[in-house]
Amino acid sequence: MDTGDTAWVLASSALVLFMTPGLALFYGGMVRAKSVLNMMMMSFGALALIGVLWVLYGYSMAFGNDIGGGLLGSPFEFFGLDGLFGINDDFTAKSLVATVPSMSFVAFQGVFAIITVALISGAIADRARFGPWMVFAGVWATIVYFPVAHWVFAFDGYESETGGWIANDLGVIDFAGGTAVHINAGAAGLALALVLGKRRGFGRDPMRPHNLPLVMLGAGILWLGWFGFNAGSALAANGQAADVFVTTLVAASAATGGWLITEKIRDGHATSLGAASGVVAGLVAITPACSAVSPIGAIILGLVAGVVCALAVGLKYKLGYDDSLDVVGVHLVGGLWGTLAVGLLATDAASAGVDGLFYGGGLSQLGKQAVGALAVLVYSFVLTLIIGFVIAKVMRFRITEEEEVVGIDTTVHAETGYDLDSLGGGSNTTVRDQARAEARNIEGSRA
Known part of the structure; x- marks a missing residue:
């Protein structure tokens, strides 16, 4: 066990945990005043529920020994963290992942699970009952997130002898969760938005953010926490973590500029909402690629992400789906671009040690990235459609039209x-x- 590495992973876990309240502020400011509490409650609900499920069986499903073709870890191997919790007489950990205690790795991966579920909520703002949302969150995490985390994050020999197929057999480079977190949540958000249908007045009535300072504060907290998200994924206080820290910084900066330039050209003005959204778009896109690209590559990746995501958020009006807070336009599109960009912009000078197409590496890595991204997208979208449809039929997922007009905060939570x-x-x-x-x-x- 290395104490410096352990300290960094624990600090990174706290930073990633802080991202979920940051997301609550970001999402909460983007909705109308009558929906702000419900929007924030969905993030805090994910915090409350997924943390418990992760300890009971989620960690075991994600990082237990593989029980079937790289698709799932054993749910009972570490049930309740059995065999991982506790210390030796000299206060060293009983179990290690790389050079850190297994329990610090449990904490780090657990906060990833929490925020992935919370991200989905932005696609269904203003219209989802809280109780069915909590049921959805638990079922979705169990059936979708925990298995996908095994596919992407469970490397052979880390916590168990054999891990997931995307990480080990396919060889996809996804350093911190472009597939497992962002494509996964983005595809789920699209499916759930289709299940619940459009908000009353969508495409006709103004649905402007009610508090832009909250949005910008939330984006700032997300940016801060993302250094734990990405650099913490090195699982060590080393040179790789430092490199990833810098690529994360510059990609978000470039994406903010790309989004604002796009707004200025398209709309005639750059907005605070665009700046906050650009930050998140760049952070999403660099997440899978942060260990594979150079600082210049990160700038290019971020700039493209800002432009592409700024354009993608308008697709909901053309295609007719109501993705309230642009989970699809930012997380799904940004995650897809970042994952595929590894196959284009990766350089063996970075710690991942792979050359992409633009560095003479051919199409091999790009193909692997595409297969991994598509597999997660399809799995998440289809399973979410089924889960959402069943809950909608059994529990009435959506509030009534009258409740939506009065405001979901008042009608569901009895608060404003x-x-x-x-x-x-x-x-x-x-x-x-x-x-x-x-x-x-x-x-x-x-x-």
């Missing part, structure tokens, strides 16, 4: 994000009053 009555200075008309009046009008028109 802001005490608008006290700010009214004695006025008898509040936003909630107006929403209720609109709901009554809807009922009257039906009658």
